[in-house]
Amino acid sequence: MKNIKEYLTKMAEEHPKSVIANLSKGSKVQKSWGLYYEIDDVEIDKNLGEFPKGAVPYGPIYRTLKNSKKEIMEEFNENSKIPFSKVYNKGIGECLEKSILVQLAVQRGREGFLVNGCLAIEDEVGVSHHAYNIVFKDKKLFLIDVQNPLRVDSTGKVIHPYIAPILGINEDYGEFLVPEEWKQKRIYSIF
Numbered sequence: 345m346k347n348i349k350e351y352l353t354k355m356a357e358e359h360p361k362s363v364i365a366n367l368s369k370g371s372k373v374q375k376s377w378g379l380y381y382e383i384d385d386v387e388i389d390k391n392l393g394e395f396p397k398g399a400v401p402y403g404p405i406y407r408t409l410k411n412s413k414k415e416i417m418e419e420f421n422e423n424s425k426i427p428f429s430k431v432y433n434k435g436i437g438e439c440l441e442k443s444i445l446v447q448l449a450v451q452r453g454r455e456g457f458l459v460n461g462c463l464a465i466e467d468e469v470g471v472s473h474h475a476y477n478i479v480f481k482d483k484k485l486f487l488i489d490v491q492n493p494l495r496v497d498s499t500g501k502v503i504h505p506y507i508a509p510i511l512g513i514n515e516d517y518g519e520f521l522v523p524e525e526w527k528q529k530r531i532y533s534i535f
Contacts, residue, residue, distance in 0.1 A: 348478075348485055348510065348512070348513050349485075351513060351515060352365070356457065359534070361374045361460060362461060362534055362535075363457055363460070363534060364447065364457060364459075364460070365455075367383050367386065367444065367451065368386060369383060370383065372425065373428070373440065373444060373460070375440060378424070379420050379424055379425070379426075380424060380425040381426060381427070381428040381431070381441075381444065382427055382428065383428050384427040384429050388428070388432055388445070388448065389448045392404040392405065392445070395449065397453035398449070398450055398453020399449065400446055400449060400479065400490075400507075401445075401449055402446075402488070402507070403501060405442050405445045405446065406493060406496070406502050407500050407502075409432070409436060409437030409442055409445075410435055413438065416436055416437070416438070416441075419434060428441075432445075439476065439490075439491035439492075440475040442475075442490040443458050443475040443476055443490065443491075444458065446458070446477045446479075446488060447477060450477065450479050454479065454480055454481060455480040456478060456480065457478045457479075458475065458477055459476055459478060459532075461475070461476070461532065461533055462535065463530060463533075464530075464531040465529050465530060466530075467529065474489075475491075476488060477490075478520070484509060485509070486508060486509055486510060487508045487509075487522060489506040489530075489532070490505075490506075492530075494528065508522040508526035509523060509526065517533055517535060518533045518535045519534075520532045520533065
């Protein structure tokens with residue numbers, strides 16, 4: 345996994361809008377349509393509850409932020425940059441907002457990266473812009489997609505999160521390789 349870590353570290357240096365190794369107060373994170381969040385509270389994820397240091401509060405993040413592109417755009421209200429806490433406090437967020445919360449929680453206890461990359465579905469035309477996280481745990485690497493769990497019950501509780509072990513990376517395309525049983529026809533990449 346060292347080569348993947350080195351690759352991601354290099355990508356964070358060369359492409360800081362696509363791969364983020366650490367969020368601090370004042371960090372700017374680009375939204376897919378050219379808008380920016382400024383991280384104004386690096387402990388905002390603690391509002392979700394108490395969790396072990398470096399843990400990913402997957403379910404609470406998924407349940408706390410409601411998908412609403414329209415409401416997010418209203419919060420920007422013709423501004424190009426807003427504090428991240430503004431959307432968090434409204435309880436709205438898509439993949440990027442959820443990935444920011446994962447990164448903030450993870451970076452206190454382990455290494456991880458926020459990837460502002462792409463998601464494609466096998467046998468479908470097109471690729472969508474998508475944010476997710478890469479997290480190191482016990483010398484293993486995992487891809488975490490809080491926006492798209494495998495299964496959620498009728499109350500919104502995540503039954504099966506999407507936390508896939510990473511086997512490698514195709515450096516030419518920045519595509520993460522996961523076991524076939526975890527793939528679910530998904531292809532996650534940086535580019």
